[in-house]
Structure formats: structure tokens, C-alpha cells
Amino acid sequence: MPITSNEISVEVNGQGYILPAGSTLGDALKVSRAPYIAGAAVGILKKAAEKRTEEVTEYAINTPKGELRIEIKDPESSSGKLWAEHYKEYEGKSIHWASPEAVAFGPFEADIKPSRETGSFEAFDVLFGAGGFDSHNTHLILSRRRHTAEYGAPAEGVFAAVVTGRKIIFKLSREDSILSIDPVIEWEQLAEKTCTTDLSVPLEDEDSIFTYFEVELSRNAPVGAEHFYALTREGTFNVDVVTSSFISDDILREVPVPYENFEARREGTISMRTVGYGTGRTYISREERPSSLVHSVVGQVTKGLELIKLAEKGQKLSVESLPPQxxxxxxxxxxxxxxxxxxxxxxxxxxxxxxxxxxxxxxxxxxxxxxxxxxxxxxxxxxxxxxxxxxxxxxxxxxxxxxxxxxxxxxxxxxxxxxxxxxxxxxxxxxxxxxxxxxxxxxxxxxxxxxxxxxxxxxxxxxxxxxxxxxxxxxxxxxxxxxxxxxxxxxxxxxxxxxxxxxxxxxxxxxxxxxxxxxxxxxxxxx
CATH class of the missing domain: 2.40.100.10 (Cyclophilin-like)
Structure with a gap:
């Protein structure tokens, strides 16, 4: 149903609401009944800011084996444009074939012009290929190692490269598929964003609001999970330190926590320092980082990662943990x-x-x-x-x-x-x-x-x-x-x-x- 000139459309934690024009952040919280602790900061992202991002060059591909990311080399190439316009159509595609050299998701129909030339590919290259040189039998191919092959790829060949989660490629098998594909927006570079405790802030049409984040705690780190429960006892996470790669809460700094779980620190990973300077400090990753022998992974943000990326030093954020303590x-x-x-x-x-x-x-x-x-x-x-x-x-x-x-x-x-x-x-x-x-x-x-x-x-x-x-x-x-x-x-x-x-x-x-x-x-x- 179209909205009138006296109304605005906003999203609160991913749910859409129609509000009267001139509504404030506080009005949106009342209507949505969103999870929120009084005094906590709320993130607001302007739709206009997302539109002004001229080129999204990085995408997150989620699979049953984990998440990997690809970076588009030339967004103006025919394959780059094809990807940008149709990447959502590749969600749900299974691995059609896998070899020591590469894996291929598909098939699907795509507007490509297959070439019969033999191509040379480096490890972690990403390209479109056409089985039998037929564009109706197109695949998304991820190279596992340097090799040569005839994939029926377009003349430009490789259009992207896997930049993070490279180990995932070697774990994929015929039973796996693409669960989701999402563009990676560099939130820190957006001009029209804010994280505020002022509920009188007026809202605009198509604003996205984030009031809390949700954490799923790891069964592999029961003591660390209890540490996190204690840290967030009042339903909030204090933002004591902010960097481009993480935010941290220092309330339980110097309280010992054991090393229990060795995992890669993806975006939204909750980890705790177990030895050395800052022992007991709790981190939430804003970007992917390798595993660490001094950081035990205790959980993962499953909702509201945007709030983590918008948070500012000195604020506190509303949080809900699963399962409840x-x-x-x-x-x-x-x-x-x-x-x-x-x-x-x-x-x-x-x-x-x-x-x-x-x-x-x-x-x-x-x-x-x-x-x-x-x-x-x-x-x-x-x-x-x-x-x-x-x-x-x-x-x-x-x-x-x-x-x-x-x-x-x-x-x-x-x-x-x-x-x-x-x-x-x-x-x-x-x-x-x-x-x-x-x-x-x-x-x-x-x-x-x-x-x-x-x-x-x-x-x-x-x-x-x-x-x-x-x-x-x-x-x-x-x-x-x-x-x-x-x-x-x-x-x-x-x-x-x-x-x-x-x-x-x-x-x-x-x-x-x-x-x-x-x-x-x-x-x-x-x-």
C-alpha cells in the first residue's frame, strides 16, 4: 500500500513501519515495541547514504561451511555488471561439480558470451563459466589452486577474487549450496549515519533503525558464555574502546577467563582475551580477523551487527543473549x-x-x-x-x-x-x-x-x-x-x-x- 505525503516509511530492526511525517526516534520505538534498554544508544542509517555508495565491490557469500567474501576487480566489466545485477539469483544454487582445482555453483541461465579459449587461473579467482559453451548452463566457479582449463568463460575471464574465508573453499562439497549473498557496505565511510541516545531525533523516509543486537553463545565455551552473561547482566554492552576492527567492553577486565574455543573471528564474533594485557576484556569484531591463541571465541552476533558498526565510544548498547542465562x-x-x-x-x-x-x-x-x-x-x-x-x-x-x-x-x-x-x-x-x-x-x-x-x-x-x-x-x-x-x-x-x-x-x-x-x-x- 503506497504511503501518503503525510507519512514516512521506516525500518526498525528489519521490520517495516508506517509513521506520521515528523515522527521521532522515540515514536518509532513506541510503535515497534523494539527491544531497548533506557539510556542505550540507537543506530540510524539513512537510505540516502546507502544509495550514495557508488560501487559495492565486496560481497559476503554464506555457505553451510562458513562465510567467504569476494572482491570485484572491475565493476564495469560485463561479468562485474552481471554479478551486481543478478547476484541474489544465485542464492540457493548448489555445487554442481567439484575438483581439486575448482568448485562450481549452478547451473543457471546468464547473459554471457562463452569463449572456447583455454584460460589460466590463479588460486581464489572467481569467474562465470558455461558448461558445453552454453549460456543456459552457466556456473559460478571458484578456483582452488593455479591451473588451466576450458570453462567457457567470457573473454574477460576472471571478474573477482576470494579475499577472506579462503579455507572455506577447500571444505565445500557436493552437498553444499549458497545460503545467502549480501553486499558489504563500509559503514564507517557513510556520511549519513548516527548512533544516539536522543529519542527526540526526527526521522526521515526510509530510515533504518537498530535498537539492539542479539548474540548466540557457543556451546564450546560455557565458562566464557557465563562471563558474557555477567558482563551484560543489566542488558547492555558498554563501548569502552572503538577501533575499525572491534569494539570492547572493559567492565570485567582483570577477571580471569579460560581459553576454550579456537575459531576464526568473523564480523560479529564475540571473543575474550585470556592472557596478558587486557585479560577478561570482551571484544566484538567489526571485521574479519584470524584466529588467536589469546582470544577465546564465546559467541556470534546473529542480529543487529549494524549497531556494532555504528557504535561510538562511551555508549552502551542493548543486547539479548541466546540462550537466556x-x-x-x-x-x-x-x-x-x-x-x-x-x-x-x-x-x-x-x-x-x-x-x-x-x-x-x-x-x-x-x-x-x-x-x-x-x-x-x-x-x-x-x-x-x-x-x-x-x-x-x-x-x-x-x-x-x-x-x-x-x-x-x-x-x-x-x-x-x-x-x-x-x-x-x-x-x-x-x-x-x-x-x-x-x-x-x-x-x-x-x-x-x-x-x-x-x-x-x-x-x-x-x-x-x-x-x-x-x-x-x-x-x-x-x-x-x-x-x-x-x-x-x-x-x-x-x-x-x-x-x-x-x-x-x-x-x-x-x-x-x-x-x-x-x-x-x-x-x-x-x-
Whole structure:
């Protein structure tokens, strides 16, 4: 149905919508109900910008064995023009024949003038050829190695070359076909593009809008996938670094992640650095890069790659992960069982099983392993041992980072904290993670007056017991929560219900959950 002069046509994440002329980005988001996190950046690509790209010279050919790319050598040649006008017609074409020298997709009819001359071809050349010198029997031929042959190619012969994904050519067989062919647009060179958080931006006819990106996580990297879940816990990916070849999020930098999966880094590949400078940093590739022994591949962007290419430093992007993360920690068996049952996962109860139980450990520990085994053992304690804390990252950023890192709260929703010593109204804890070896605890947010009951302190490096965590159940204006003088104590937060500690004994362990995180989980349960 044609649109009127009072309307505009826009696309939101690939879906078309008709809006009144003068509509804003916010209007489009409301009408489309597109996935979007408030405050995240949205990409807008003008149709006019795409039209101004005079020559598309690179194309992505997707096959069951992977993606390869070809570059057109001469767009003005007859074969170059034929390709540009008809490349979509070659989608679905199977490999008709394959030899050590070349593979051929087809046949199909094409407007070419076959030549009977013998041609010389280099590895990775691309050409049209006519079986029996008949244009009704045309094939798309990809050369595997240097050779000579009579393919019935047009006089100009080779019109393109495979530039990336060359290994794919050697993996192709008679069972394979062309799944899709898409032009590669150099987004960075387009003038009329933007990535913005301003929802009042007016839209124009034929604008394309991208509100989020979707990631499919790899079963070959279950721990890395859990790292990505933790990174995007709030539904967003922070764009801390931008280059022509990648964007990266540094939130979990310095949090170790194992090397699990060796794969080529295609456009949209999610990878994590596992050793050296930047360990724990998460990358999303903007262009193809070779495999790396220090980058473990954990997933692939399956929708919204345009948003990755349009993103700017300092922004955050909305993201959805497949499959969704399974979060058991901090929940009761009664909350967890129906959710797991709905996805075909058996729940085995372990530990405390009373009505006030709360899950603090699970085996297997990762979402992808749980789904793979269709079974999970959940260990619970009484809710009295789940201690809710409110942390002060604005006042003591380094010390709060130390605390979260020590208890693995950067990647988990519940952390374990063993009770080291109890005397009078003072409770001292020692972390299981030996973060003290590589994390400094410099003085910050040291109290100058009274320390309130329930406040959490960490001994800083001005004292010998650096890294000790403590809480007192009474106010004190002489010593901090770890029993050190005030100048040797960093205050990092408070326990919401400190009286819960009265039931704790030396040798026990308590389990920590952040107050803000708990509120978010509760809201999700209500919804």
C-alpha cells in the first residue's frame, strides 16, 4: 500500500513501519515495541547514504561451511555488471561439480558470451563459466589452486577474487549450496549515519533503525558464555574502546577467563582475551580477523551487527543473549523448579531443604552445561545465612572492586565469605579468592568519626592484615570494623540486616548478595 505525503516509511530492526511525517526516534520505538534498554544508544542509517555508495565491490557469500567474501576487480566489466545485477539469483544454487582445482555453483541461465579459449587461473579467482559453451548452463566457479582449463568463460575471464574465508573453499562439497549473498557496505565511510541516545531525533523516509543486537553463545565455551552473561547482566554492552576492527567492553577486565574455543573471528564474533594485557576484556569484531591463541571465541552476533558498526565510544548498547542465562543463586527451590521444568531441566536438591532455603551453589556451574546435561544439582542454605549488603562504589571504587572480585560477585549473583574470627561484637572474614596477591587496597573512604554498626570495612595496606574484611554490631569512634585504627580501614558498604550475624559461628560461611541485585531479581519474578 503506497504511503501518503503525510507519512514516512521506516525500518526498525528489519521490520517495516508506517509513521506520521515528523515522527521521532522515540515514536518509532513506541510503535515497534523494539527491544531497548533506557539510556542505550540507537543506530540510524539513512537510505540516502546507502544509495550514495557508488560501487559495492565486496560481497559476503554464506555457505553451510562458513562465510567467504569476494572482491570485484572491475565493476564495469560485463561479468562485474552481471554479478551486481543478478547476484541474489544465485542464492540457493548448489555445487554442481567439484575438483581439486575448482568448485562450481549452478547451473543457471546468464547473459554471457562463452569463449572456447583455454584460460589460466590463479588460486581464489572467481569467474562465470558455461558448461558445453552454453549460456543456459552457466556456473559460478571458484578456483582452488593455479591451473588451466576450458570453462567457457567470457573473454574477460576472471571478474573477482576470494579475499577472506579462503579455507572455506577447500571444505565445500557436493552437498553444499549458497545460503545467502549480501553486499558489504563500509559503514564507517557513510556520511549519513548516527548512533544516539536522543529519542527526540526526527526521522526521515526510509530510515533504518537498530535498537539492539542479539548474540548466540557457543556451546564450546560455557565458562566464557557465563562471563558474557555477567558482563551484560543489566542488558547492555558498554563501548569502552572503538577501533575499525572491534569494539570492547572493559567492565570485567582483570577477571580471569579460560581459553576454550579456537575459531576464526568473523564480523560479529564475540571473543575474550585470556592472557596478558587486557585479560577478561570482551571484544566484538567489526571485521574479519584470524584466529588467536589469546582470544577465546564465546559467541556470534546473529542480529543487529549494524549497531556494532555504528557504535561510538562511551555508549552502551542493548543486547539479548541466546540462550537466556539460568540464574539459580539467590532463589529458593520453589522459585527455581518450575522455571527449570519448563525448559526440560531436572532439579536435584542438595543441602538445606527447608521452606526458607536459598540456593547458593549449583553444579554444573554454567548455563550451557546445565542445558547440555538437562540436569542441575542446587545446594542451598537457610535464608538466614544469605546476607544482603549495600556497597558504596562511588565512595570506595577500588575497595568495592576488591570485595566483589574476592567473592566472585563480578560474575555471580551470590558470593561466599568464610568466617575467620568472632570476638565481642566483631566479625572478621577471609576471602577464598587470593585477590590480595594482585590487587592493592589503597586507603580510600577512611572514617574520620564514628563507624556505624553494620558497616563493612576492609583493612587497607597501611596495616599488616591488608584485605581482612570485618563488621561490628555496635558503633565505634576509635576502631574500624576489622579492629584496626580508622586510618587503616576503608568503609565499603553496610549490611542491611546486621542482626543476622548473631547466629553465625567461627568456621561457618555466610553468603553475600548485593541489595540492588536482589531488588532487580525480585522485580523480574513479579513480572
Amino acid at each position: 539460568i540464574i539459580l543463586l539467590g532463589h529458593s527451590f520453589e522459585e527455581a523448579e518450575p522455571v527449570l521444568s519448563s525448559i526440560g531441566v531436572e532439579l536435584i536438591r542438595d543441602g538445606y531443604t527447608g521452606k526458607d532455603s536459598v540456593i547458593v551453589r549449583q553444579d554444573p556451574p554454567t548455563t550451557l552445561e546445565i542445558l547440555g546435561e538437562a540436569k542441575v544439582t542446587a545446594y542451598a542454605v537457610s535464608r538466614a545465612k544469605l546476607i544482603e549488603v549495600e556497597l558504596y562504589p562511588e565512595r570506595a571504587p577500588k575497595s568495592v572492586d576488591f570485595f566483589r572480585h574476592s567473592l566472585e560477585l563480578k560474575t555471580k549473583t551470590v558470593g561466599k565469605l568464610p568466617v575467620h574470627m568472632i570476638y565481642d561484637d566483631t566479625y572478621l572474614f577471609k576471602t577464598e579468592e587470593k585477590v590480595v596477591k594482585y590487587k592493592e587496597v589503597l586507603p580510600e573512604n577512611t572514617p574520620t568519626g564514628k563507624v556505624l554498626a553494620g558497616e563493612i570495612g576492609i583493612t587497607n595496606q597501611a596495616a599488616k592484615r591488608m584485605g581482612t574484611i570485618g563488621v561490628r554490631l555496635v558503633d565505634d569512634d576509635l576502631f574500624g570494623p576489622t579492629g584496626e585504627k580508622l586510618s587503616s580501614t576503608n568503609i565499603i558498604g553496610r549490611i542491611v540486616e546486621p542482626e543476622r550475624l548473631k547466629e553465625i559461628k567461627e568456621g561457618d560461611s555466610i553468603y553475600i548478595i548485593e541489595a540492588a541485585r536482589r531488588r532487580i531479581d525480585d522485580q523480574e519474578n513479579q513480572e
